[in-house]
Amino acid sequence: MRQIPGCGNWRIRYEQKNSGIAILRAETCDAEAVLPEELLGLPVTELGDYALAARDQGTRGAELEMIGRRTDQEAEWSNRRMRSLRLPCGIRRIGNYAFMGAFYMERFEFCDEPVEWGVSPFMNCMALHEIIVNRPGEDQGGLAKICGETDRELDVQIRDASGMRARLLFPEYAEIWEENTPARQFDHTTDGAGYPYHHVFRDRRLHWKDYDGLWEKSRERGGIEDVLTRLAWFRLRWPEGLEEQRRRAYLEYVTENRERLMRWVLENGDGTDLSRLLEIVVYTPQQLREGCDFARESGEVQSLAVLLSRLRGEQPAGRRKRFEL
Template identity: 95%
Template sequence: MRQIPGCGNWRIRYEQKNSGIAILRAETCDAEAVLPEELLGLPVTELGDYALAARDHGGGGEELELTGRRTDREAEWSNRRMHSLRLPCGIRRIGNYAFMGAFYMERFEFCDEPVEWGVSPFMNCMALHEIIVNRPGEDQGGLAKICGETDRELDVQIRDASGTRARLLFPEYAEIWEENTPARQFDHTTDGAGYPYHHVFRNRRLHWKDYDGLWEKSRERGGIEDVLTRLAWFRLRWPEGLEEQRRQSYLEYVTENRERLMRWVLENGDGTDLSRLLEIVAYTPQQLKEGCDFARESGAVQSLAVLLSGLRGEQPMGRRKRFEL
């Protein structure tokens, strides 16, 4: 097998198609896997059927091994062990069952270009949760495909050249089929708030008004306060396409759940997120002190500094009315 240096470690079977490379099979030992943009000077444009599935389904093609820096020489060569995967931006076709059985893949990053998606590429990707969409232009429908493929909660970041443009939460749901024996049929129901969010797309395009229009009905559900608090916070923190009426409703909800939200931001965000939170949501001095205690216990030095500034009045604590003559 021919070996060449690369940015990661891959064992690849490929063939050349129309001045591009079609990857028929790729296997890695990297937990954080990045598929190369080019091979042998040609762009990678296609992933074949089962190309990065956990099990090799065979096939032809030429063989190539990319050798990058390996920190764990004993790591298993198995896509089943991938924790994250980033695809090249030149991909124009993703084959049937392309990532099937990548059980530990939590994070998937791709460029939202015109792509031909095959059947059920994410089948049995049971841990998939975080989606990074690099969007250089208009919505090309990639996110709609992924949301329609899974019933699990998805935390989605939409990025452009300037950074994160939007962050959206698509809650989980479950489809339930129950046999109705007398009628000799199956009754279908859904459980959870997520089904309409996963299917909110029109012609595979995301419409912000439709997404926000699901909020009031979702808010009526009990027992999912953690989910709704994060969903509302993401829309306030990255208000792409957010109308004022919806913004007020989201703000009302996160204000009611502001202590829960601060704890989540301290555990999962950074100083910038926390600063933005204190600008949007009003906190009492006692709540800020409790946040300081939590930040000290968890060793979040940057967050602690932001909270202390808020206590001293150097950081705006929510939107305040000002009267100037």
């Protein structure tokens, strides 16, 4: 098997199509996998059916092995163990069941360019919950495809050349089919706040007004305060396309749940997120002190410094002492 150096470790079967490379099968031992943008000087433009699925379907093609840096020499060559996958820009087709059975894949990153998507590429990707969308131009429908493929909660980051433009939460839901014997049919129902969010797209494109328009009905649901608090915070923190009326509604909710939100930011964010939170949401001195205690217990030194700085600013300066000779 031919060996070439690369950015990761891959065993690849491929064929050349026109002026590009179609990957028929690719298997990695990397937990954080990055698919190459080029092979043998040609751009990678296509992923075949079952190309990165957990099980090898035996598709034939020319073979090569890409050798990159390996942190774990004993790691198993299996896409089943892949934790994250980043696709290169330039891919124009993703085949049927392309990632099927990648049970432990939590994070998927791709370029939102015109792509022909096959059937159920994410079937049985049970851990998938974080999506990174690199969007060089207009919405090309990739996010709509992914949201329509899964009923699980998705934390979506939309980025362009300047950085993160938006972060969105698509809550989970469940589809339930119950047999209706007298009618000789199955009744279909959905449970959870996520169904309208996962299917909010029009013509495979996301419209901010439609997404934010789901808020009031979602807020009526009980027992999902953690989910709604994060959803509202993401829209306030990255307010792409956010109208003033919706901004006030989100702000009202996070203010009601500000202690819950601060704890989440301290556990999952950084000093920048915390600083932005303190700019958007008003906290009492007592709540700031409680946040300091939590940050101190968690060892979050940067967050503790931000909270202490804000706490000093909230406290009255007191009477200044004067010394006259």
